[in-house]
Each structure stands twice: as C-alpha cells, then as structure tokens.
Amino acid sequence: MFSYLFSALPILLPLAFLVAAEWTFLRSLRRRDGKLDFFELGVLFSAVVSMYGIFPAIEYLAGGLSYSVLGEFRLFQAAPTPGQLSPIFWYYTIYLACFLWAYRKFRGTEKDRRRPIRGPDQKLLWVLVGAYACTYIFFAVLAAVWRLETPDTYGGSYLMYKGLPGGIEETANHMIGVAVLSQLVLMAFLVLNYQKYKRYIYLWLCIEFVSIGVFGVGSRTGLMVLLLTFIITYNRYVKRLTLRTVSWVGFGLLLLFIGLGAARALSSSAADRAFYLLGSGNEFDALFANAYDLKDLKATGQTSDIFPDIYFADIMRTVPDGLFRSEQMDPSQWYVQNFYPAYAEQGGGFAFGAISESIVGLGLFDLLWRALLVGWAFGTIRRVFVSGNNSFWNYVFYLWATIFSYQTFRVTTFNLLPRAFAMLLIWWIAKFLFGYFRDSERRFVLSRTAQMGNP
Numbered sequence: 001m002f003s004y005l006f007s008a009l010p011i012l013l014p015l016a017f018l019v020a021a022e023w024t025f026l027r028s029l030r031r032r033d034g035k036l037d038f039f040e041l042g043v044l045f046s047a048v049v050s051m052y053g054i055f056p057a058i059e060y061l062a063g064g065l066s067y068s069v070l071g072e073f074r075l076f077q078a079a080p081t082p083g084q085l086s087p088i089f090w091y092y093t094i095y096l097a098c099f100l101w102a103y104r105k106f107r108g109t110e111k112d113r114r115r116p117i118r119g120p121d122q123k124l125l126w127v128l129v130g131a132y133a134c135t136y137i138f139f140a141v142l143a144a145v146w147r148l149e150t151p152d153t154y155g156g157s158y159l160m161y162k163g164l165p166g167g168i169e170e171t172a173n174h175m176i177g178v179a180v181l182s183q184l185v186l187m188a189f190l191v192l193n194y195q196k197y198k199r200y201i202y203l204w205l206c207i208e209f210v211s212i213g214v215f216g217v218g219s220r221t222g223l224m225v226l227l228l229t230f231i232i233t234y235n236r237y238v239k240r241l242t243l244r245t246v247s248w249v250g251f252g253l254l255l256l257f258i259g260l261g262a263a264r265a266l267s268s269s270a271a272d273r274a275f276y277l278l279g280s281g282n283e284f285d286a287l288f289a290n291a292y293d294l295k296d297l298k299a300t301g302q303t304s305d306i307f308p309d310i311y312f313a314d315i316m317r318t319v320p321d322g323l324f325r326s327e328q329m330d331p332s333q334w335y336v337q338n339f340y341p342a343y344a345e346q347g348g349g350f351a352f353g354a355i356s357e358s359i360v361g362l363g364l365f366d367l368l369w370r371a372l373l374v375g376w377a378f379g380t381i382r383r384v385f386v387s388g389n390n391s392f393w394n395y396v397f398y399l400w401a402t403i404f405s406y407q408t409f410r411v412t413t414f415n416l417l418p419r420a421f422a423m424l425l426i427w428w429i430a431k432f433l434f435g436y437f438r439d440s441e442r443r444f445v446l447s448r449t450a451q452m453g454n455p
Contacts, residue, residue, distance in 0.1 A: 053092035102375025314414030
C-alpha cells in the first residue's frame, strides 16, 4: 500500500490541492453571504472544472495507475506514468486556483436578494414559441430543398450540412445554436410562470425523454440545457432546493450525461463503432487526453502552425466566414484533422479545452491570464446581475452565461463570444416582433375607437 501511494504521489499532490482550493472557496462564500448558492455562476463553473480534473485522476488511480482499454483510447495507448501525467494535473489545479481568486475578488459583496422578475408580458410567449418553431421549419426546408437524408450514424450527423453551397452550411451550423438558445429562453419564460405553465413544462420534458427512447440518443446538449434551465430557474424563483436535493440533482444530471453518452455508443451500428473508438471515454477523459497528447506533440514541434492564430480564433468566428481571405480557424478541427484524419472524416472531433490552449500557446503564462480573465469576467457578470435591474432579459443572459460557462474551459477561453451574437440575435428578433405586434394592436384599438366615435 505504501509503495502504491508513493508511486501515485505525483497525482495525489495536485489532486489534493485542487480539492482544497474548491473547498476553501465554497466555505469562504458561505461565510461571507451566510448561505451558498450552488447554482451561482462561479460556483457552478468551479464545480465543473473540478470534475474535469478529478475524474481522470480517480480513473487512473482506481485502475492501478493505468487507464482501461474501455476508457479513453489515447490515454490507454499512451500508457503514461504518474510523473508524465503530473504536469497536466498541476495545470488543472493552477487554473482553478487562479479562477477562484479572481472570481471571489470581483463578484462583489452584495447579497443576492432574489428579487422577482419584472414579469415579461404574456404575449411574449407566442413570439418565443414562434421563434423556436422557425428553427424547426428552417431545417425542414433545408432538408427538402437539398434532399438531405437523416444520417444512419451519430458521426454522420456532424457531416450532414457539410458541403452545402454559399453560406448555407455556416447558417445551418449557427441555427443549431439558435435552436438551443431558443429552448433556454422559452423554458425560462415558462418556469417564471410556473403555476400557470407547469403542465406544459413537464409535458415538454417528457416528450424530450420519449424522443430519445424512440429515435435514439443524439446530441445531449439540448436536453441538458432544458433540464438546467428548469432546475436553476425553479430553485431561484419558485422554491429554493435544499442541499440534499441539490446534491441528488447534481449527481443525477452527471449520471444522465455520462449514461446517455454510453447508451449512444452501445446502441451504435457496426458501421459507426469505429467512430467511438477514439471517443470511447467520457467527457472528462477526452479533454484530459487532448492536453496530454498536445503536450507531447508540442515537444516534437508539431503544433507550431497553430501559433499565434489560436489567440484570434474565437474572435474571428464572430464575423461571417469568407469576409476575409484567410479561413477561420477552429482549434478543435485543426487538432483532429491534423492528427486523427480518419476520425475527422467520420464526423468525429475533440472539444480541445482551455488547458490545451495554454499548452500550445505560452504554457504557464497563458494558463494564468486565461484563468484570471475568466474569473474577472464571471465575477463581473454576477455582480452586475445582482445589483442591476431584475428584467427578464437580464436574467436570461445571466442564466445563459451560467449554463454555458463550462464552454470557456471545455472548448476555448473566448468560446462564448460568437455564441453571444446568437443570444443577441434572439433578443433583437423577439424585441422587434413583440414591439411590432404591440404597436399593431394599439393601432387596431385606436382605429376601432375612432370608428366608434365617428359613426
């Protein structure tokens, strides 16, 4: 036993510091505010980062200092020693510690009073339903015009719109994000009027689960966004959940997320099983494997072509593709296409991650400023939300930032910037349509009043 612990020390040491940093952070917030909101932006994000660091460590330690063939294929094939893995785990720990320091410093001290939302007009419901329906109509028209067939494999779903002419492919990819954001806004509206729409809420969730049973597991994002939107809004504005309930809910969501991924892999056809070979591990292993793999690739000089373009990748995706001569770079696509081309041809991809960004960049220096910047940004968002006006759209933005905050660690640091444009698009369209219908109704009333006054 002593020999095992001594061999595992390079893993246990950063893991202990990571857990201690998270525990100290949570205790400090509870001491400062008198209570702890587990669905607060920074708290939820720090919990996610902690899980991304803890899960690969637990699997490695439980496997006798090795990764199983049933887990992440790249890690199993590399068969790393604790000393080789240790730098990556320290990167996770340092990132989390820097984020926690910056977030706590900039989040403010004003208590979240959970003021009720200044109720959105009930007529907005039809605008939101119409916007959500339009996303389905868009994809139905797209499939009819270009005669697109539903792919037989999950990997093929990522290639479904590839090769469409002009800006159609880019528009289709953006509309997928718009559809998910529309779900978020609509679900938030319904839960804020929970007593009135609770039957429709549960019916909607039941339909989502039934569709998984009938059509199989596709992308998990839509379902998880719906569930998180419901739980966070319910806890904040309907009924505060107890610590025990939050623990069970969090554990259930984690099992659901991992279970759906496993079910998707097990139910795949023989033609699609190769797609899951590299991605057979869970979400946490895949991100860790990216960082470990890219560390070795950088040491052999195979990542030089992404530097310094990686610093502008997210910002460039906020402008339409083709506006500039140079193509927009996606670090995830660059990685899989350069080093796993066969996997890429089947529609596979890896999420990349903020740790991987730092590794292919300037190393520890990148890690520090990325974590501090995200901590400052999320702390500022939380402070402004708590102290600002309690409008529906302000809450929706805070909710969106909370649910998708993990993307700044899972994908790239500035990943939310192009996504924010989709959020602004939904807000602008909803505001325009709502204003248009309201003005139309006002003109109709004035017209009728004038007619009655002048028989």
